[in-house]
Amino acid sequence: MTQFLVLVLLLLCAGLLVAAYRGHKSKEEEEKREGDGSDMRNLSTPSIADAKHGDAVTVIGASEDFDDLHFTVDRVSTYRRGEERWGEISGVAKNRRIFVEWHDDDEITLLLRRADDLKLADLGIGDENLARFDEEESRDNHIVYDGDRYDYSFSGEVLYSRDGAEEEGFYAWDFEGQGAMVVWVEKWAGEPFVVGVSERILPHNVTILRK
Numbered sequence: 001m002t003q004f005l006v007l008v009l010l011l012l013c014a015g016l017l018v019a020a021y022r023g024h025k026s027k028e029e030e031e032k033r034e035g036d037g038s039d040m041r042n043l044s045t046p047s048i049a050d051a052k053h054g055d056a057v058t059v060i061g062a063s064e065d066f067d068d069l070h071f072t073v074d075r076v077s078t079y080r081r082g083e084e085r086w087g088e089i090s091g092v093a094k095n096r097r098i099f100v101e102w103h104d105d106d107e108i109t110l111l112l113r114r115a116d117d118l119k120l121a122d123l124g125i126g127d128e129n130l131a132r133f134d135e136e137e138s139r140d141n142h143i144v145y146d147g148d149r150y151d152y153s154f155s156g157e158v159l160y161s162r163d164g165a166e167e168e169g170f171y172a173w174d175f176e177g178q179g180a181m182v183v184w185v186e187k188w189a190g191e192p193f194v195v196g197v198s199e200r201i202l203p204h205n206v207t208i209l210r211k
Contacts, residue, residue: 054072054211055210056071057071058209071092074090074091075090076163077162080160100112111198112201113198118197137152157170158170181197181200183197
């Protein structure tokens with residue numbers, strides 16, 4: 001009987017020692033996670049409209065080889081046309097600058113810039129065509145880029161501010177295709193036309209993390 005009681009006491013002591021050891025290790029691991037920033041509880045996920053400098057952005061499958069794009073926000077821009085407002089975040093990924101434009105109407109619409117080095121000749125038009133499009137404001141007008149038709153959707157002056165600086169204006173034309181692509185033209189005072197292409201992307205393919 002005495003031997004049995006001794007055995008029980010030994011087993012209880014062993015159990016207490018194991019529990020104490022595990023508790024100590026768990027505390028050490030938690031402190032380590034907090035120290036190296038890997039504890040996801042310290043991260044928040046703001047919306048793109050609330051993104052700011054230093055936020056970490058991932059755009060799933062958005063690179064040319066369908067890898068994810070990762071960048072840290074280093075530019076936050078706003079646009080305004082009358083009562084309409086929208087924004088843009090930017091950072092560098094894979095040695096090139098990434099721009100993600102957002103519009104918040106009834107739902108969030110995101111546009112990922114794909115190119116901004118085109119010429120009006122790539123669209124088969126000149127500045128006289130843009131002047132006519134602007135005067136007529138007709139959705140029957142269109143351009144052709146890379147074999148696809150893009151219908152006129154908007155032209156007008158837009159006010160722009162980068163990182164809270166004073167607003168400056170430029171003139172813009174937008175053309176929408178049947179798919180996800182949008183062709184746009186900008187004219188800044190004293191500068192040549194800027195012509196580019198952006199792609200609509202799904203909001204759930206963009207994640208933003210903030211410490």
